[in-house]
Amino acid sequence: MDISSSNSSNPSPLPLQDRVAIVTGASRGIGKAIAVHLASLGAKLVINYSSNRDQAQLVAEEINSSFPHNHSPRAITVQANVSDPSHVKSLFDEAERVFGSPVHVLVNSAGVLDPKYPSIANTSLEDFDLTFSVNTKGAFLCCKEAANRLKRDGGGRIILVSSSMVGGLKPGFGVYAASKAAVETMVKILAKELKGTGITANCIAPGPIATEMYFSGKTEEQIRKNIDECPLGRLGETKDIAPIVGFLATDASEWINGQVIRANGGYV
Numbered sequence: 001m002d003i004s005s006s007n008s009s010n011p012s013p014l015p016l017q018d019r020v021a022i023v024t025g026a027s028r029g030i031g032k033a034i035a036v037h038l039a040s041l042g043a044k045l046v047i048n049y050s051s052n053r054d055q056a057q058l059v060a061e062e063i064n065s066s067f068p069h070n071h072s073p074r075a076i077t078v079q080a081n082v083s084d085p086s087h088v089k090s091l092f093d094e095a096e097r098v099f100g101s102p103v104h105v106l107v108n109s110a111g112v113l114d115p116k117y118p119s120i121a122n123t124s125l126e127d128f129d130l131t132f133s134v135n136t137k138g139a140f141l142c143c144k145e146a147a148n149r150l151k152r153d154g155g156g157r158i159i160l161v162s163s164s165m166v167g168g169l170k171p172g173f174g175v176y177a178a179s180k181a182a183v184e185t186m187v188k189i190l191a192k193e194l195k196g197t198g199i200t201a202n203c204i205a206p207g208p209i210a211t212e213m214y215f216s217g218k219t220e221e222q223i224r225k226n227i228d229e230c231p232l233g234r235l236g237e238t239k240d241i242a243p244i245v246g247f248l249a250t251d252a253s254e255w256i257n258g259q260v261i262r263a264n265g266g267y268v
């Protein structure tokens with residue numbers, strides 16, 4: 001679809017027209033869908049990835065090809081490990097350098113889930129450290145950098161992806177749910193600390209969403225059980241999450257601040 005042509009025939013600007021957004025973990029899954037959706041709302045995008053450079057570039061190409069009349073890119077890719085402070089800093093440096101603007105929107109979707117689904121008794125220290133390093137330290141570093149560098153006085157949005165498992169509390173998800181619970185607590189305090197900046201900070205907490213992370217290590221029976229447990233009788237899809245994040249990124253969401261929005265079809 002040529003997003004730019006729908007814009008040129010419509011005199012009212014898109015809700016995120018030319019705002020700059022960073023989406024971590026945007027090479028695949030939920031982060032990819034969020035990035036593409038924010039672009040359709042007019043944003044310029046930093047597509048972050050950890051190791052899948054080719055997939056990240058395909059996402060950027062998909063966005064850039066929607067603006068065939070633009071000479072400068074609407075989306076760039078930046079490799080960064082969210083658990084490394086200098087890498088997180090580089091996401092903002094690159095966004096500011098390429099787009100010549102402060103960053104308006106930070107979405108942290110990068111995350112890991114141990115596909116062995118171990119009980120707490122059987123979780124290795126290495127797996128604990130990896131989960132907290134990416135999910136919790138990564139969210140902290142993104143929040144810290146965003147709190148210092150996001151655009152003030154209008155348009156500033158911090159959106160963190162946590163998980164409905166914080167409420168679901170299923171065996172095998174102990175460390176993962178704890179790593180996300182910490183993020184949900186952090187965002188509520190961050191929103192208050194950002195008083196006076198106009199920046200809001202929220203979490204979106206999806207239930208099961210059909211991505212590589214979800215399917216990894218699960219049996220057919222576990223998948224069927226998840227579908228059965230959902231009042232809507234299906235798995236979530238990335239398109240169930242992206243528009244909610246899109247709304248949280250716009251000015252219309254201003255009164256939602258310091259909240260955790262669970263999006264799971266009634267599963268939790």
Ligand SMILES: NC(=O)c1ccc[n+]([C@@H]2O[C@H](COP(=O)([O-])OP(=O)(O)OC[C@H]3O[C@@H](n4cnc5c(N)ncnc54)[C@H](OP(=O)(O)O)[C@@H]3O)[C@@H](O)[C@H]2O)c1
Nearest residue numbers: 025027028029030050051052081082110111208209211213
């Ligand atoms: N899928 C679900 O059922 C579900 C439910 C609730 C919450 N969530 C949360 O939603 C978020 C996205 O999940 P998903 O299902 O889209 O996962 P996914 O398909 O496995 O994608 C994970 C993404 O995170 C990136 N990533 C992983 N480690 C990273 C690191 N250290 N630094 C930067 N990027 C990193 C990956 O990059 P590469 O491609 O380069 O590896 C990839 O883009 C996660 O925070 C997850 O916990 C998912």
